[in-house]
Amino acid sequence: MESISSPTGMEKKEVQIQVPSQLPQTYEENYLVLMARDPYWAFAYWEVSGETRREIAARLGEKFNFSKVLLKVHDISGKAGIEEANWTMDIAVEKAAGNWYLHVGHPNHTYVAQLGYLTPDGEFISVMISNRVTTPRDDVSEVVDSQWMLVEEELRKIYGPLSELRSASGSEFLPHIPLEIQRLLRERMKGELASPGLWGAPQRSGGM
Amino acid sequence: MRSTAKGYLCLVLHAHLPFVKHPEFDRPLEEDWLFEGITETYLPLLEVFYRLMEEGIPFQVTMTLSPPLMEMFSDPLLRARYLRHLDDLVALAEKEVVRTRNDSSFHHLALMYKEQFLRCRILYAEKFKQDLVAAFRGVAEAGFLEIITCGATHGYFPLMAAEHEASVRAQVRVAVKNYEKHLGRKPRGIWLPECGYSSGDDRILKEEGLRYCFLDTHGVLYASPRPRYGVFAPLFCPSGVAVFGRDLESSKQVWSSKEGYPGDFDYREFYRDVGWDLEYDYIRPHIHESGVRKHVGIKYYRITGATDHKEPYNPDRAREKAASHAGNFMFNREKQVEYLCGLFRDGSPSGKEFKPIIVAPYDAELFGHWWFEGPMFIDFLLRKIHFDQKLITTATPSRYLEEHQIHQISQPSESSWGWKGYHEVWLNGNNDWIYRHLHQGARKMVEVARAYPLAEGALLRALNQMAREILLAQSSDWAFIMKTGTVVEYAQKRTTDHLNRFFALYHQVKRGEIDGEWLKSLESSDSIFQEIDYRAFA
Numbered sequence: 001m002e003s004i005s006s007p008t009g010m011e012k013k014e015v016q017i018q019v020p021s022q023l024p025q026t027y028e029e030n031y032l033v034l035m036a037r038d039p040y041w042a043f044a045y046w047e048v049s050g051e052t053r054r055e056i057a058a059r060l061g062e063k064f065n066f067s068k069v070l071l072k073v074h075d076i077s078g079k080a081g082i083e084e085a086n087w088t089m090d091i092a093v094e095k096a097a098g099n100w101y102l103h104v105g106h107p108n109h110t111y112v113a114q115l116g117y118l119t120p121d122g123e124f125i126s127v128m129i130s131n132r133v134t135t136p137r138d139d140v141s142e143v144v145d146s147q148w149m150l151v152e153e154e155l156r157k158i159y160g161p162l163s164e165l166r167s168a169s170g171s172e173f174l175p176h177i178p179l180e181i182q183r184l185l186r187e188r189m190k191g192e193l194a195s196p197g198l199w200g201a202p203q204r205s206g207g208m
Numbered sequence: 209m210r211s212t213a214k215g216y217l218c219l220v221l222h223a224h225l226p227f228v229k230h231p232e233f234d235r236p237l238e239e240d241w242l243f244e245g246i247t248e249t250y251l252p253l254l255e256v257f258y259r260l261m262e263e264g265i266p267f268q269v270t271m272t273l274s275p276p277l278m279e280m281f282s283d284p285l286l287r288a289r290y291l292r293h294l295d296d297l298v299a300l301a302e303k304e305v306v307r308t309r310n311d312s313s314f315h316h317l318a319l320m321y322k323e324q325f326l327r328c329r330i331l332y333a334e335k336f337k338q339d340l341v342a343a344f345r346g347v348a349e350a351g352f353l354e355i356i357t358c359g360a361t362h363g364y365f366p367l368m369a370a371e372h373e374a375s376v377r378a379q380v381r382v383a384v385k386n387y388e389k390h391l392g393r394k395p396r397g398i399w400l401p402e403c404g405y406s407s408g409d410d411r412i413l414k415e416e417g418l419r420y421c422f423l424d425t426h427g428v429l430y431a432s433p434r435p436r437y438g439v440f441a442p443l444f445c446p447s448g449v450a451v452f453g454r455d456l457e458s459s460k461q462v463w464s465s466k467e468g469y470p471g472d473f474d475y476r477e478f479y480r481d482v483g484w485d486l487e488y489d490y491i492r493p494h495i496h497e498s499g500v501r502k503h504v505g506i507k508y509y510r511i512t513g514a515t516d517h518k519e520p521y522n523p524d525r526a527r528e529k530a531a532s533h534a535g536n537f538m539f540n541r542e543k544q545v546e547y548l549c550g551l552f553r554d555g556s557p558s559g560k561e562f563k564p565i566i567v568a569p570y571d572a573e574l575f576g577h578w579w580f581e582g583p584m585f586i587d588f589l590l591r592k593i594h595f596d597q598k599l600i601t602t603a604t605p606s607r608y609l610e611e612h613q614i615h616q617i618s619q620p621s622e623s624s625w626g627w628k629g630y631h632e633v634w635l636n637g638n639n640d641w642i643y644r645h646l647h648q649g650a651r652k653m654v655e656v657a658r659a660y661p662l663a664e665g666a667l668l669r670a671l672n673q674m675a676r677e678i679l680l681a682q683s684s685d686w687a688f689i690m691k692t693g694t695v696v697e698y699a700q701k702r703t704t705d706h707l708n709r710f711f712a713l714y715h716q717v718k719r720g721e722i723d724g725e726w727l728k729s730l731e732s733s734d735s736i737f738q739e740i741d742y743r744a745f746a
Contacts, residue, residue: 141432
């Protein structure tokens with residue numbers, strides 16, 4: 001039984017609502033969800049239901065207690081599925097963990113996560129596979145549209161600085177606007193230029 | 209639209225506050241967010257718009273009125289509470305006029321606030337008859353303002369990982385329907401909450417009848433194929449929805465913490481408020497009834513400098529600054545347009561003369577609440593653009609798209625306008641715990657929406673309330689507050705409460721035992737979107 005109590009300590013009227021004040025600790029379902037946070041990082045969260053854990057424990061017997069929980073991240077960019085993965089990264093996660101930040105490292109790549117148990121003798125028991133996720137781009141596209149193709153000189157004026165952001169490509173840049181845009185974009189990505197804080201917040205975040 | 213103009217300024221004000229309404233409490237602090245917004249931002253902006261209209265000065269501004277904001281503007285309880293709040297402010301200002309009567313540094317400021325609050329009262333109660341939606345609609349119907357919609361509860365689309373399409377569709381569909389309820393027609397554009405875009409979401413916008421949205425700079429610059437004009441022309445997504453990209457230079461002039469106009473030393477200091485400064489017994493009746501001090505909105509100092517020592521505010525000097533900043537802003541836009549026109553003087557592949565559009569979006573609350581002189585700045589800017597030059601004109605996306613119909617087709621890049629440009633503000637160690645629950649809720653909402661396509665009676669009401677609760681839990685505001693660490697407990701509680709109410713309703717629906725009394729109490733407190741149809745999630 002929860003009575004609505006105000007977080008800011010004001011007078012309350014009696015309203016009783018029959019809902020718990022905490023969210024469920026577990027949903028007793030199997031799920032593994034992958035989310036891209038930015039061009040380089042992803043976040044995975046999961047739950048293995050008690051029932052599934054018991055099934056696997058029964059199957060593995062004594063070995064279960066010595067097994068590790070393994071989170072595999074497959075780079076499947078341009079591929080149909082994990083069987084053809086470009087590469088796979090294995091992360092031994094703590095048994096009690098329910099989420100993990102993953103440094104996948106590559107913008108505009110497609111990833112799938114897989115969770116399972118690794119037995120002491122090296123057998124991998126897959127429990128589930130996540131949704132697929134593509135990390136955002138962090139640079140201008142290499143694809144140029146033929147109808148709207150940029151004259152090379154114009155391209156440098158608008159985009160030169162952006163490509164320099166990633167690697168010094170050696171091309172000469174026009175000094176005024178492009179450098180300014182380059183600087184602005186750098187500040188932008190460092191978070192110095194963003195949307196401001198929420199209303200009522202004592203500190204302005206990001207923006208000002 | 210003046211044909212002589214060589215380019216356009218698209219000024220976008222994004223007005224949104226989360227739905228905060230607590231009938232169970234007498235004076236919840238969080239309802240002040242709305243009241244401060246009305247006094248400091250929405251009424252001053254309306255005053256600027258109506259004054260310009262009355263003087264016959266044309267302008268084009270684009271503004272989001274988020275669905276929760278329109279719902280709060282229209283709520284009878286919140287309207288009554290706003291009037292009470294305003295009366296308290298007037299009473300305090302009158303006390304201040306007396307208290308400062310022998311103090312020449314502050315007396316004129318106390319009078320200024322008294323006059324401002326009385327004007328707010330006249331505007332709110334008499335001129336606009338407590339109906340701010342109608343007030344904005346009046347500016348829109350006169351052809352000066354384009355009102356766009358937003359996600360239903362400002363949910364952050366890119367992180368709706370489970371049932372992504374159904375969740376985003378529901379946010380958009382409920383918003384469009386709510387826009388129609390309040391404004392009597394369909395919206396043409398949408399402000400994606402936090403400019404959060406993930407590939408393919410434009411298709412959902414298209415299917416719900418929206419023609420355009422805005423992205424942050426890199427969302428457009430990193431589009432593929434490479435955009436020929438950078439952010440200075442919209443792109444068409446493969447779905448046909450137009451995306452407009454934020455211009456960095458104009459953003460920076462206003463947003464930057466270091467060089468932005470609002471930090472000018474002559475402008476009013478936000479953090480020196482009489483709610484904190486004055487003697488406790490004197491201010492006690494005007495702060496929170498629990499005795500907790502709070503900002504009351506009367507502030508007597510100017511920023512002065514990077515120092516704790518603050519000088520009294522000088523309204524005349526601040527006004528001159530606002531005028532000069534407006535002039536500077538306009539001058540820089542003219543230079544930008546000249547430069548871009550020179551760069552692309554050979555015309556565009558569409559065969560038409562290239563006319564750049566500079567998209568300058570801001571949180572509406574920046575103007576007036578944070579930056580006290582902001583509405584004045586907008587007033588000066590719109591006047592100057594009309595009277596002082598011919599190179600640029602203001603335009604809304606709809607007007608621009610009427611005149612310029614051919615654009616490059618390109619796939620925008622996933623992005624947001626938050627810190628670092630992607631999703632980290634809403635996905636980090638302070639708030640990542642919410643997603644397993646939000647996603648579980650989304651799955652269950654889709655499940656019941658599909659399982660009961662023809663609900664009636666109590667079941668219909670329960671399903672509609674479930675839709676309200678999951679939408680309220682999805683507000684990006686809660687994750688944002690958890691990240692910024694301001695009123696974290698409140699944000700956690702709102703997330704938890706809406707989800708728990710949702711799950712409890714889910715179990716009642718599944719068991720066929722709906723608690724009618726409890727449902728009724730939820731319908732009156734979480735009363736947003738009375739017109740909702742839970743099938744938006746099907």
